[in-house]
Amino acid sequence: MTKIDDVARLAGVSTATVSRALRGLPTVSAATRRRVLAAAEQLEYAVSPSASRLAGGKTSTVAVVVPRITRWFFGTVVEAVEEFLHESGYDLLLYNLGGREQTRQRVLRTGSLHKRVDAVILVATPLRPPEVTALTALDLPGVTISSGTDVPGWPCVRIDDVAAARTATRHLLDLGHTRIAHISGDPDDELAFTTHLDRRRGYQAALRAAGIRPDPSLDVESQFTIDGGNRAAAELLARGEPPTAIFAACDEMAMGAMTALRDAGLRVPQDVSVIGIDDHDLAKVLGLSTIAQPATEQGLLAARILLDPLGVRTAEPYAGHLPAQRGGDAPGDTPMPPVILPTRLVVRESTAPPRAH
Amino acid sequence: MTKIDDVARLAGVSTATVSRALRGLPTVSAATRRRVLAAAEQLEYAVSPSASRLAGGKTSTVAVVVPRITRWFFGTVVEAVEEFLHESGYDLLLYNLGGREQTRQRVLRTGSLHKRVDAVILVATPLRPPEVTALTALDLPGVTISSGTDVPGWPCVRIDDVAAARTATRHLLDLGHTRIAHISGDPDDELAFTTHLDRRRGYQAALRAAGIRPDPSLDVESQFTIDGGNRAAAELLARGEPPTAIFAACDEMAMGAMTALRDAGLRVPQDVSVIGIDDHDLAKVLGLSTIAQPATEQGLLAARILLDPLGVRTAEPYAGHLPAQRGGDAPGDTPMPPVILPTRLVVRESTAPPRAH
DNA sequence: CTGAAAGCGCTTACAG
DNA sequence: CTGAAAGCGCTTACAG
Incomplete structure (x- = not known):
């Protein structure tokens, strides 16, 4: 394949100049740059990333x-x-x-x-x-x-998980719910550790602010997936009297929960309200209330x-x-x-x- | 950072041998390989991909x-x-x-x-x-x-799009539908060209095999997205008497169509049946019939x-x-x-x- | 099985 | 603004 020497030869300059011209460095005259670019184009030259990285010390x-x-x-x-x-x-x-x-x-x-x-x-x-x-x-x-x-x-970019969960829970409280369940992250999944802990914290804080003591039997841990939400909701229902609302730690869990509720003959929202976090692109299709995150x-x-x-x-x-x-x-x-x-x-x-x- | 020379020195061999030993080439004695691996580990040596790629000619x-x-x-x-x-x-x-x-x-x-x-x-x-x-x-x-x-x-790996579409359409025919609409790919989207043409071909073939002439007014083109399906279904409904069934070229379109139907006050499947292609991981949540592809x-x-x-x-x-x-x-x-x-x-x-x- | 040496194709001081 | 030359850190014949 054509390499930098070929371009240099055709343009009548050194490889150093070709290198500079092609990378747009300012220390090249306009005329030279033109010649180099023309030569490179004519030869369909593409720099070798490996060589460039080795010599330049950066991988881009x-x-x-x-x-x-x-x-x-x-x-x-x-x-x-x-x-x-x-x-x-x-x-x-x-x-x-x-x-x-x-x-x-x-x-x-x-x-x-x-x-x-x-x-x-x-x-x-x-x-x-x-x-x-x-x-x-x-x-x-x-x-x-x-x-x-x-x-x-x-640096770290994120949302305020505690606040998001608090808002979700407060929305349910504002609607009049008091038996609000939470589907949270998998305790064994250390990979999802903090997010789900923060979201549970927000959930509990909102309940307490409303004078409601968080009920452990309404708090189920599962995985951050559709299946996880499905299993968690099923377990929730197996525990006895269903909650009137479920706050799932993410939309995918909320969607899984909706299926479990439907399978159990419960209607959303008539029998059980469901809210998640994300604003998944299918949340609208499912009519899922949620806390949108960018x-x-x-x-x-x-x-x-x-x-x-x-x-x-x-x-x-x-x-x-x-x-x-x-x-x-x-x-x-x-x-x-x-x-x-x-x-x-x-x-x-x-x-x-x-x-x- | 430590480089191959450091490892070679510590192991008491040449860099060529280090290179061979580390890549598991067979031409290295067991004892030498052990020494090299130990040295590399001790120095926390990691090869430079750029150098290796330049010298070796492959990028992995x-x-x-x-x-x-x-x-x-x-x-x-x-x-x-x-x-x-x-x-x-x-x-x-x-x-x-x-x-x-x-x-x-x-x-x-x-x-x-x-x-x-x-x-x-x-x-x-x-x-x-x-x-x-x-x-x-x-x-x-x-x-x-x-x-x-x-x-x-x-080489090319794929499914048989014509057959998949034919199966989907035939499923609707078998249920007794005759006014079967199709939501297809965007004609302007040359990127999705073949897939949607093949799927339409399967749809039309199934209709014809059932003695039904494809009705252009029941064939809407849109994008392969939730929104695309939504808009397509809305247009379908705006055209007059709704179909009794819709075959969408992919699940995401089918999901968008379901929303449009619901928004128009039509129930799925009582008023309109919907089927897609994919078996999207939310198809089950939505109860969407589909042609699963691996x-x-x-x-x-x-x-x-x-x-x-x-x-x-x-x-x-x-x-x-x-x-x-x-x-x-x-x-x-x-x-x-x-x-x-x-x-x-x-x-x-x-x-x-x-x-x- | 192992080593010395050339070479992979660039970029970068350095000098002018 | 430009060039000659060294060097980036490996791998690969080649020779032994």
């Missing part, structure tokens, strides 16, 4: 780590990140942990990321202490989205925050979203406050006053 | 190109592919075209993929002639999943077919799925028959006999 690649790409939130985040990265000239290496311990180890514990990427975007993946250590040792910039653990020096915005913002310090041209300014502390060159060990994006209550058909009213 | 990276990662089929395929690639020691570069012409050009028209990846998996992306030319010029191995166009030398299997199989000739250890044999013609080293220009995976009818609550019955 970002690792994006998600628990499961098939879940709404993660797919949406990846889509947003992908667009931003590619428009900024970066490649996206996808790591879908998928609950596989081996994959997790390879990505999070070994140095495999080290000379492979320039930065990391870690989505909803709380870390164990040794993983934090390993990741820190990598000495790479990174951003965390909706993660539970902080990696020192890595997934695309979280992805975009994370990518921006990450690439900005790497000296990448970004389309729009994002100052409005950033806490005042950032923007300068904060030392890596200054704990950065998370960037919190807003959520909002979306009322659809799955929530209504309880029968008794 | 595969480009995966999808229209939209957030759609069920594509997310599921990527998840399957990702697992297989990473277990085989390959990196996955994600390209989400997202309908952006610019992105498409960069990926499909320029040589940007050239020295960046060893192979390509192209999902549901029919190509324009110049793109086929450009991709062929890359001289890379590739596999196509559910694509409309063939790239010479690239997304995970298509992804896995494509990855296997791709990596196998590259000399990668694969877990299970896949001979059962492969056409007899493959398996040897067929010349690249021999047209390969597509690998067709089976679909199956899944009857749920969204389809029933028409009212009149």
Whole structure:
């Protein structure tokens, strides 16, 4: 294949000049740049990323780590990140942990990321202490989205899970419900640790604020999936008198719960109200009330925050979203406050006053 | 950071030997290999992918190109592919075209993929002639999943879209429907070209086989999305007497259609039956009848077919799925028959006999 | 089974 | 603004 020497020869310049011209460095005369570009085009020259990376010391690649790409939130985040990265000239290496311990180890514990990427975007993946250590040792910039653990020096973008859950629960309380169940995350799933704990906290806080003592028998733990929600709701019903409302920790769980209720002959919302968190793109189809969270915005913002310090041209300014502390060159060990994006209550058909009213 | 020389020094061997030992080449004595591995571990050595790729001439990276990662089929395929690639020691570069012409050009028209990846998996992306030319010029191995166009030398994995559509339509006919509408792909969306044409062909074939002449007023074109299905169904209803059944070209469209029907005060299936294609993971929640297609299997199989000739250890044999013609080293220009995976009818609550019955 | 040496194709000081 | 030369960190014949 054609390489930089071929272009240099055709353009009548050195390879150093070709390299500079092609990368748009300012230290090239307009005439020379034109000649180089013409030569490159004529030869259909494409630089060898491996050679460029080895010589230049940067990979122009970002690792994006998600628990499961098939879940709404993660797919949406990846889509947003992908667009931003590619428009900024970066490649996206996808790591879908998928609950596989081996994959997790390879990505999070070994140095495999080290000379492979320039930065990391870690989505909803709380870390164990040794993983934090390993990741820190990598000495790479990174951003965390909706993660539970902080990696020192890595900014974090997320929503306020406690507040979102409080709003959801309060919506049910406002409708007159008092027997409000909660479908929460899997206690064994350390990967989803913080998010579900925060959401339960918000649920309980709203109940207490309304003078209601949280009832453990109305609190079921399961997985953050459709099936998880389905099983959790089934168990809830098996426990005895059904609640009049269910707040599920995410929309996918809420959807699974709706199926379980229907299978049990209960109508939503006449018999049981259901609300989730996300605003999954099928929430509207199902008439599911929910707390909408901005997934695309979280992805975009994370990518921006990450690439900005790497000296990448970004389309729009994002100052409005950033806490005042950032923007300068904060030392890596200054704990950065998370960037919190807003959520909002979306009322659809799955929530209504309880029968008794 | 520590490099291969450091390991070589510590182990008391040459860098060539370190390289061989670390990659598991057979030409290294057991004792030497042990020493090298110990040294590498002690120094926490990780090879530099850039250097290795430049010297070795292979990137151990595969480009995966999808229209939209957030759609069920594509997310599921990527998840399957990702697992297989990473277990085989390959990196996955994600390209989400997202309908952006610019992105498409960069990926499909320029040589940007050239020295960046060893192979390509192209999902549901029919190509324009110049793109086929450009991709062929890359001289890379590739596999196509559910694509409309063939790239010479690239195997293709897919379902039989005509048959799937025929089965869906026949299910409605068997229930007694005769006014069966079809929601098809966007005619302007050349990216979804073949799939929706094939599905329409199956729909019409089934009608004709039942002695029914396809009625153009019952055939609406829209996009392969929830919204697309929603708008299409709304238009269908605006055209006059509603059909008694709708066959949507994919589940997401079917779901959107269900919402439109509900919004119009029509019940599913009492007033209108609805069936799709996919078996989306929310189809069950919505009680949607559908033609299930194996997304995970298509992804896995494509990855296997791709990596196998590259000399990668694969877990299970896949001979059962492969056409007899493959398996040897067929010349690249021999047209390969597509690998067709089976679909199956899944009857749920969204389809029933028409009212009149 | 192992090593010395060339080479992969760029980028980067350095000098002019 | 431009070029000569070193160097990025590996792998691969080649020779032994």
